[in-house]
Amino acid sequence: MHIVVCIKQVPDTKNVRIDPDTHTLVRQGVESIINPFDLFAVEAALQIKDASSATITVITMGPPQAEEALREVLSRGVDAALLLSDRAFAGADTWATSVTLSAAIRKLGNVDLILCGKQAVDGDTAQVGPEVATLLDIPYATFVKKMEPLDAQHLKVTRQTDEGTEVWKLSTPALITVIKEVGEPRLPSLRHKMRAKKAAIPVWGIAELGLDANDVGLCGSFTQVVRVFSPPRRTDRVIIEGSLEEQVEQLYRYLKEAKVPGI
Amino acid sequence: MKALVDGKKCTVCGVCSDVCPFGAITVGETSVEISDECTLCGMCVDTCEFGAISLPEVGAGPAADLADYNGVWVFAEWRDGTVHKVSYELLGAGRQLADKRGVELAAVLLGHGLGEALSSELIAYGADVVYLVDHPQLARFTNEAYADVLVDLIHKKRPEILLAGATSIGRSFIPRVAASVRTGLTADCTELDISEEGLLLQTRPAFGGNVMATIVCPNSRPQMATVRPKVMRPVRQPEHPGRSEVIEVSDGIFQNRVEVLEVIPEQDQTAKLTEADIIVSGGRGLGKAENFVLLEELAQLVKGAVGASRGAVEEGWIAPSHQVGQTGRTVAPTLYMAVGLSGAIQHVVGMQGSKIIVAVNKDREAPVFDVASCGVVADLFEFIPAFIRKIKQERE
């Protein structure tokens, strides 16, 4: 079984915030991290590999330094890594990203299962997984917390919905996006770290993928950001201090005046 | 490609460098350099008060037939035979967009045996027309069946705008629709408007809610967005006239690569976070599992749900299904009460869309007070029981 996991390097949102006085974005040493959901996807792939035999290839589309992210997951035990990097890829929206990823997966060939994170925490779109599946014309399931192979051609997944859970059966090849319940990501091991350091990571650009620069990156994107601004600040903030009785009274009145249903 | 700096306008003030989330801008003595790290996110463009930075033009070439597309569509979701609230909210928003564009507002209802009652409700909430597809394959949601039927309708009728709720259903199958018809899609919008040129302006939070971005889809149709529940306002106009139209689809549309084996509704009603008007959320400050009873009591009293921080979930005090935040649920109730949790950014991104946020924390410096509309500096073990007593008293 050949599994492809799509991972993305994102700025650590913990350190991205708006300065309340200047209204500008502060990035005290914004580090790049692997999108947390993608580490769950890697873990899910490794679990399948533990239980049966599987080869795992991890791919990412990003700037050259995204190679770090690939080395990190190699040190967690995946078999191979592939970096999709080209100036032409910059500024891609989810469509252009999906065009690039699906072209790479098609070129890899013989893929039985593709795993993605539920969403990337920089954009929070949750669109790339489903769009890649659509471009590859394979079935997919989102928000999956458990999966098990049923037979050579079928997969059973349990997915989390707003209302509860659902169990779906999909024919393979299929694409699955996962949530954290698939299992806590394992840590890098010493043995794999050694291998990760030396592993050769191929880099594919538009030439290798046979794509036109107009079909990828900003040029290939349908959506366009026209404005970026800081969210309006709360100007109406109330802080309630004082004796317990006063606090209770004040909060109660505050919620009554705001007409919160149920209070 | 990277952002472009106009040397004539640039004063080398360095503000752009401070805001760049990717550290791609270096300020030199006489000029500003943008490196290959630039992802064209546009953060710098808007912060430059001299208008010195711009992004290169996007391509995806103008489609030849943009003018052939007209009308605003809302995908009408339902659960247990009734319309989901988010669809009424979208009809409220869609009505305004359709009026600004001078076009029809349609609701698209896919299902099996849903009956006339649902159509007439959709009309009462503003739809001029309801397109109804009734097929046994649509009795249960799957990405493929729902997307492929909707794609078929889009090819037949050509709407210029399509909106769907950013629910677990909308966020799952709408990307397939967008990719199939080859158009852009903006996720989880919190604001919609029409630009002077008649384009849909889609505004959404990015970078964990630290910034807002307005996005357009200039050259392909329909312009598609999923919209966060509970941000748009439903307007019921019982007199609003409308019609419904049954549309037949051929059996050949269905690919049947996915089968729904089981649907298990959440048993624990207090975990129904996405629907609740009030959520009472607890964190590590609760100290132990038993203390969640306090929050449950309050939640039951106000008919709300119980949420939790990852801190509390990690301690094993409450099930993961209650977790709010980056790795948990995103919620936007009328009232969110954050009790004994510090307000880490990963928690805040999941709840900052709430209308009112009340924080109860004994540490005056806790970051949660920065996002709260109302902060109560108190020991939760004193405050919450007293607050419960107060509500009970007032009701008597």
Ligand SMILES: Cc1cc2nc3c(=O)[nH]c(=O)nc-3n(C[C@H](O)[C@H](O)[C@H](O)COP(=O)(O)OP(=O)(O)OC[C@H]3O[C@@H](n4cnc5c(N)ncnc54)[C@H](O)[C@@H]3O)c2cc1C
């Ligand atoms: C990749 C990643 C993803 C994450 N995803 C999430 C997520 O989805 N959701 C999430 O919540 N977290 C998430 N986290 C974790 C997050 O960073 C915080 O660690 C977590 O939210 C902290 O939980 P807490 O606020 O309950 O605990 P703490 O930070 O320990 O805060 C406890 C608070 O309780 C207060 N307190 C204590 N006793 C009392 C009392 N008697 N009365 C009143 N107040 C009291 C304290 O003053 C303190 O502010 C994530 C972290 C990472 C790295």
Ligand SMILES: Nc1ncnc2c1ncn2[C@@H]1O[C@H](COP(=O)(O)O)[C@@H](O)[C@H]1O
């Ligand atoms: N540039 C990328 N390279 C590889 N995988 C990606 C990339 N962008 C998104 N993905 C995958 O798609 C998922 C959803 O991303 P998004 O649609 O951006 O929220 C992520 O969790 C990744 O698994």
